[in-house]
Every structure is written in C-alpha cells, then in structure tokens.
Amino acid sequence: MGKVQNQNRIAALFFLFTGLFFALYARTVEIGTFTEPGPGFMPFFGGLILAGMSIALLFGTFIRKMTELGSSFFPQKDSWKRVVAVFLALIVYNLVLHHLGFTLTTFFFIFFLVKFIFPQSLKRTLMVAILSALGARLLFISFLETQLPKGFLGF
C-alpha cells in the first residue's frame, strides 16, 4: 500500500470529519435561504463542499495505483522526540509567560531549545540564551515599548 495513498486517505478522513462538523454546527445557527443567507449559510455549504471533496479524494486513493514504497512517518527514529519537545516548549512558554515575565521565560525557552534539541555545549547555550533574552528585552521592551509581561520577580 503506497505511502501517498495512505496519507491521502487519512487526510481525506480528517477533512471529511471537519466538513461535516461545520455543516452540522451550521444547523444550530440559522442557515437561511439563497436569497437571504443567515449566519449558518457559509459554514453549511462550505462544510458540505469540503466533505464532498474529501470523498472524492478518498475515491482517488482506491482508483489510482500508486506503488510508492512506504517509509516511516518520521525520517529518523527519534525525530518525534524533537518535534514533541519543541511543541511542548512553545506551550510552556505561553503558559508561563505571565508568571515568570518576559525576560526569564525567554531565557529558559532559548536555553532549553538550544541545549536539548541539537545539543550544544553548555557554555554556548548559556551565552546564546543570555544574549537572546537581553537582546529581545532591549529590542521589544526598551526600544519598541511593547507591553510584555513582567513576572512575579518584577522584571
């Protein structure tokens, strides 16, 4: 079974689900008529069209014969660890920003990513993290006067 076919199938199912979701949701707000569309008009017909196209895509995977050899989803064995780690770092940044304040959060964020994704030496990591945090602070807070949060430590 070809990799591309599989991909398209999964994608088709996702979009099918999404399209139906929007269409069903649209029924809770008024759809209206063609001459007086309501708030549900676009979601309803858009959702149906999307669902229809996903079915077409799904069909296509059965009709055409693609014999691309399947390879694993991730190029390297432990790629997924890096991917997940980066996403987690982003999520944590968002959550922690208000508590630790911009400068500190940025420092930890950069430190974590530099040290643990493609590991660099500790010295280098510290240098980059400190410079980035301070540099970002200078640029955004001092120069551009963006209102970025101060943490409980007051900076």
Add this chain to the structure above:
Amino acid sequence: MDLTNYILLGVQTLFTPTNILFCFIGVVMGTLVGVLPGLGPTAAIALLLPNTFHVSPVSAIIMLAGIYYGAMYGGSTTSILVNIPGEAASVITCLDGYKMAQQGRAGPALGIAAFGSFIAGTISVLGLMLVAPPLAKFALAFGPAEYFSLMLMGIVILIYLAAGSMLKALMMGIFGLLLGTIGMDAISGTQRLTFGILELCDGVGFIPAIMGLFGVAEVIANVEQAIRTDVITTKVKNLLPNLKDWKDSFWPIIRGSFLGFFIGVLPGPAPVISSFSSYAIEKKLSKTPEKFGTGMIQGVAGPESANNAATGGAFIPLFTLGIPANSVIAVLLGAFMIHGIQPGPMLISKYPQLFWGTVMSMYLGNAMLLILNLPLIGLWVQVLKVPYPILFPLILLFCLVGVFSLNFSQVEVALMIGFGVFGYLARKFQFEMAPLVLALVIGPMMENSLRLSLIISQGSPWIFIQHPISAAFIFITLVLLISPLVPWIGRRRKKLREKVEGEQI
C-alpha cells in the same frame, strides 16, 4: 498652478532638515517592523504618534507614511529567508522566494524584491500625482456586489496558484473559508464557533495563522531532520540579480506595479489580492508555468511589485475622499484630525503643501529604502549562516513575541501553536498552506459582501449581474473555472477525430 509648480512646492516642503529626518525615521522604523514577523506598521505608527504632536502636520504625515510603505519592503525579507511572511501580502513571496533562497539565490531574490518594490513604489507615486481624483471615483464604484464578485474571482484564482494537486489546494481553500466563519457574524450579530472565548469574537486572526502555518510548522519540519548542515546551501553565489534575472523580471515588475496600483485604490485587503493576482498572471503568461513554486524569479518580482504599488494606491482614497482604505491608513486619518486637518475632497486644494510634500517624500522614501535595503542583503544572508540549532529558537521566539504583542493574548499564541501542529501535519501530507491563509483573509469579506448585497437588493441575486463591474468579474470567474476544461474537451475531440479518421482509412 500647474503640475511643475506643484512639484516645486512639494520639493520645497520636503527638503527641510526636519522633514528629511522624519522621512528617514519613518522608513527605518517601517522596515524594522516589517522584518519582525507579527509586529505591524500599526504598532509602529501608534508608537511614534505622540512624537508627532509637537511638529507640523506635514512632518508627521511624512514619517507615518514612511512607516507604512517601509513595512511592505521589510515584509518580503523574512518571506524569502525563512519562509515566514511578514504579513498576509508577503505570503505569495514565500512560494518562490524561499525556494530561491534554498538554492543559494537569496541575494537575487532579495535584490529583485527591493528593486521591484522601488520601481513599483515610484510608479504608484506617479499615479498618485497624476490620476488621484479620477481613480477615486473608480474606487467608489465598488460596492458590496462588486466586492463579492472580486473576492469570488480571487478565490478561484487561488486554485491556479497550486503547485501540486488542485483538489488538495481547493480543499485547503475551503477549509480556510470555513475557519474564516469563526467569530461574531457582523450582519446578524451571532457568535459562530467562539466557544465562549472572547478573543475569538473577531475571528481567527491571520497573523497567528501565518506565524503558525509558516513559521512554527516550517521550523518543526526542519527540526525533524537530524542534522541540519545548512538551511541554505553554503555558497551564496551572487548577492545581486544578474542580467538574466533582470530580463526575466522586467515585465512582471511593470505588470505587477500597474495591477497593484489599481487594486490598491480599492479599500480592503488590496495588497493581498494584488500580490496573488500578480502571481497568477505571471504563471499564466509564463512559458513554463509548471516551474512556478520551484524558484522562479517572476514569482517574486511580480507579487512584490504589486503589493508595494498597492500601498501607494491606498493613499488615494485618503487624500481625495478622506476614507481610509485599511486600518493603517485609518491611523493616518486620525493623525490628520488630531493635527486639526479636515480630511475630505478639499484636502488637496486646501493643504497643497501637505499633499505634494507627502508625495515628494514618497519618492525620497522609496529611494532611501532601496539604498538601505541593498547593503542589508549581505547582512541578511549572513543571518542565514547562523547554525540552525541556534537560529531556530530565535525564529520561534520572534513568532511568539510577534503574535503575543498583537493583542497580548495567550489565546492567540495558543492558536498559533495549534496552526503550527496543523501546518506541520499538512506538510507531511502534502497539502499547501497558501490557499488556506489567503482564503482565511478573503473569506470573511466575501461572505459579508455576499450577504450585504442580498440585503440591499432585498434578496434578488441578479444584483451581481446588474452591476457592470460585478458582472465582469463574474464572467472572468466563469472563464477561469471553465478554461482548464477546454483543453480537455479539445483533446477529447481530437481523439474522437483521430478515431473517426482511423476508421475511415
């Protein structure tokens, strides 16, 4: 007073130390915010606005205008270098610009973008000078019906942008339209899919979407590869476009400039529409359309010129009618009023030095930007040489700050991360991002125009045909939809003919 007198007046007004300084500050600040993804010209203008109170209105407007078109210059830089559009109008530049950068041609890409923008900016200022009032009338002819047809045509054009499977691109587009329905519906006042989150009331912002789909997703896709030797191939051959590049880009630049200028007069997301329309036109006119998306310089030259020309065009409704074409110009309008200048049709005749001074400053500003940006190309290319393990956290940081600084909303950052996940998966499944983003931007406006038109016509759908401009767009849309089928029909007929002939023999 005739034209030369006006020009002299403008030059006189412009060439004072204060005004030149303000022009310079404006374009530098503009470039800076344009380069920083997320931060937009509105933020810069709001920041510098108080500083303008103590100076004359002319100086203030010169600076603020400089920020606006400076930001357009800067926006293309990140698109080309790291595949992160500075704003919606730069999304198209990512398509071929980034590919060029990956082939070691970041320099020529940036160079053509800079030159194209300069030429386009100059043409649009010329246009502003010469045809402002009649063009303003043209802009007024666009009502809800015309906007709907224009946007509809835009959505169909999107399909043409697809480098890969058209069906998949169309699906992303429809998905973008659906996402665009999230938020409070303007016409009925009902909340759609906001799940009680107030921040979603204005819809899914396109900045979080762009940052997520292009920024975060790109970084994560790169991070997946175990060893990144270089994001960009080591030898950056030339820093400037060569003769062939110029030859290839000449007509795209000219076409893009005129296209962008005319579309720019229309209030609304003009730079976005002009940039991808230009791309579609270049692709259509090219002898090798299938190569678009792999690093064709026309795909950078045309759209970049178009979106810069559109910014010039956007000043026309401001100066001739006192109507802001977008939220950035709205700030300029407010600045007029704060300085006690009454906007409206009388503005040019009552305050000639303001208008002509600003127009002349645009020439100067464009020239300053070119001079600023060219040497910077060398600098930007150096940025690419930073090892990726260190570069990518910084890119992510800029994305985070960019989104957060918009509305100081954690919800929007979360949205960006969500889009990042989606974008990452979409890449894996070979779906393209551009149609989704563009549909997200155009979709709400299209829907509003549709419903508004029907309200105005009391339910009659014939309004779209009755208005001539709208009818023209609908016609073009139909042609665009049918034309891919025509060669197919032609082939079938040919096959049929051959079959018949074969049987006869």
Add this chain to the structure above:
Amino acid sequence: MLAILSIFTMDATALDFPKGPINYWNPFNPGGEVDIAARAMQPYLEKNLGVPLVVNYFPGAGGALCWSKLSAAKPDGYTVGGFSIPHIILQPMFMKDVAFKTDDFVIITIVEYTPIGLAVKKDFKANSVKEFIEYARANPGKVNCGGVGKFSGHHFATLQFMKLTGVNLNYATFTGTSQVQTAILGGHIDAAFTNSTVLVTSRDQIKVLAVGSPERMSQLSDVSTFKELGMEFYPRIARGVMVPKAVPQEIQARLEKAFLDTISKAEFKVKMEQAGFVPQVMGIAESQKYLDAETKLLNKLIQDYNLLQPTK
C-alpha cells in the same frame, strides 16, 4: 481637633495620587474617535496630573475585550479606559460571554459625542427629511439604510427613527464606518445613519438631511436638527473615560478634576469641533444621569422591537 486632623489626612490621601504614570486603555484602534479625543487631552492631562499618560490599545470584539479587562483591573486609579455609549450598555445585553456589566464602572467624564445624522446619496429623490419619510412610506422595506454593526448606536438610531415615523427601512449592516462612507458616496445604498464626522468630511458629496444634536452643529450650519423638525430624536455616540467602580472616591474626584479642567479649555473644544465632534463637559454625576437616561431609552426600544429574542 479631630476636624483639623481629618483635614490633614484628607490632604495626605489626595496628594498621594498620582505617583506614577496613568494607563489609558483604548478599546479601539489607533486613529479612531476615542484615540483622537485621548490624544487631544493628553498634553493637558499630563500637565494637570503631573505624570505621563500612557495610551494602550486593546481593540477587539467592538470594545468588549478592553472593557472586560478593565472591569477586572486593579481599582487604584492608575488604569482608566475610554468608552462609548451605547456600546457599554448594549454589549452586556446582547453579546454572550462578555465579562463585564455596565455597572462595573464609574464614568468619570463624558468628553464629547458625535451626533448621528441621516444622510442620503447624492442623486436620491428626497431633499429633506419630510420627503424622505414620504418616499419611505411609499416604498416600504425598499429604502436601504446603512449603519455599522447590529445592536449598535447606528442600528438603534435607525430603529428609533422607524418607530417615530412609522416607516420601514431596510437596515444594511456594514463592518466599519469607512465602508458605510464608501457605499453611500458610491450610491450603493440609499441612506445611512452615520457619525457626524463622516457627515462633515463628505458633506459635499452626499445630502445631509438632518442631524441628531440638540442645536445645529457649527460645522454643518445649514443642516437642520431632528428637533427642529419636531422629532425628539437625539441619536448619538457619546465617549469619555471611566474607571472600575471600586476606585476610591478621592481618586475619582482627582481624576474628575483633571479631566474637567482639560475639557473645559477653549483650545480643546475648538480642536474637537474641528474634527467634527460636539465637545461636552460632564463630570461624574452628570455622566451617570446621562447613562441612566440612555439606558432607559434603549431598554424601551428593545422591548418595543422585541430584540432580545434570538434574531436572524
């Protein structure tokens, strides 16, 4: 003895504020009407209060985002917010998930309002309000009237007008004032209830039939008011500054004094008029009275038109 002591302590509190910069939260985008008023006041306020005034922008949800934040802000007087009436009255009623109520705040001052007026496109058949009403009566539901937003000042102005005159207009919802402006200039809609600022800017390209101020506006001296035509109809959007309700009385009073001193200056008034606003000088008590009166009026309209039902 006690009296003398209390005077001392009162003085002490009043002198203590403000010690640092004051944040002015703008619920709309830069360059908008709230911003213009704020920027016009800024230099005088800073002089009067002796501290910088920092303008922050928190646009979103038509202002609801800013006001939700404001109602939860620290009530120490260092955070003030701009507002518009009728937005702060209508939004809690009509928008779900809004995290503020109208009485979460105390209005320190109302600094200006923009009367809403009725304008028609240049080649429209009617030249006066009377003719307009006649035309609308003859063509019920066919006259397109534009405004910004549903359940907004413009929408309610249209509804009130329809109720007063008994005509049936077709309200077309736009997403922004500039779109209404473009539409009426281009003749895509017949009429519009819109802000006086638009009327002043485009007065030569549209026909302004009447305006909702109690007296004729100096910038539109040849336009009659609805009052002159016998209608008790004063549609307007009023703007000013408010604080969370829990801010201590003395601080409220100090802020009130600063604002009143600013907006009673002649130069300020002139600047506002030039931009198309009608300047006001209302302190806490007067503003509260105004708010209550508007609330009553709006509630009545809501009842009459049965608007709180889930609508299309």
